[in-house]
Structure formats: structure tokens, C-alpha cells
Amino acid sequence: MQPTKTMIHNALAGLVALGLSSAAASALAAKGDTEKCAGIVKAGQNDCGTSKGACAGTIKTDRDAEAWITVPKGTCAKIAGGKVTDKPENQHGGAAAVKKTS
Known part of the structure; x- marks a missing residue:
């Protein structure tokens, strides 16, 4: 060839x-075999929703404790610094969405 x-x-x-x-x-x-994993995200790579930003890619620092990405279930616990999160502000729209529903 x-x-x-x-x-x-x-x-x-x-x-x-x-x-x-x-x-x-x-x-x-x-x-639904995924979970939100916070504390492992590189700056600008978060999936969405924290109290610091209402949309994806808005986090300014690496490994922000609130910033999360979706990973396969069981993976987050294996990553150093990873923490499974289900906080209400960690949803699409972030803190702004929480305020609208309150």
C-alpha cells in the first residue's frame, strides 16, 4: 500500500x-451509571453548576472543591482528592438554579 x-x-x-x-x-x-465527582477538575473543564459559576467551563482554578465532572460510578473514590457530590448547587445552572427554585 x-x-x-x-x-x-x-x-x-x-x-x-x-x-x-x-x-x-x-x-x-x-x-445512570455515573456520579458527580468534585475536586478533580482542571480549570475550565467543569461540567456545570457550582456556587462560583452557573455553567460549564467557568471554574478558574484546578481541583476546585466545588467543581465537578461526571465519571463512571465507583471511579471518583479511586481518584486522589475526588469526592462524590450531590449538593443542590451542583446541578445545571449552579447556585442560580437553586435560588430560582427556593
Whole structure:
């Protein structure tokens, strides 16, 4: 095979693999086999909702104690500094959503 064709085949295979892994992650999330894990998020990578920000990507510091991401159940306890959270402000819309419902 020519090097160009090999590169194209590898790129296409990578895209297919990426699509399959995304579909698997979506299926896992749909089953409810996930949990919110706080204290492990890199700055700007939080999923959503803290008292400091009402939307995803708003946390300014790494490993903020309130910032959370969704991980597969049982994973959070295995990560240093990870803490499963279910605080009301840790929902989509953050503290602003809590105030609206109160």
C-alpha cells in the first residue's frame, strides 16, 4: 500500500473508533451509571453548576472543591482528592438554579 493510502486508512479508523467510544460513553450516561465527582477538575473543564459559576467551563482554578465532572460510578473514590457530590448547587445552572427554585 502507498504511504498516503495508509495514512488515510489510519485516520478513518481513528474517527470510527472515536465515534464508537463516544457512543459507548453516551450509553453509559443514559443508564445512570455515573456520579458527580468534585475536586478533580482542571480549570475550565467543569461540567456545570457550582456556587462560583452557573455553567460549564467557568471554574478558574484546578481541583476546585466545588467543581465537578461526571465519571463512571465507583471511579471518583479511586481518584486522589475526588469526592462524590450531590449538593443542590451542583446541578445545571449552579447556585442560580437553586435560588430560582427556593
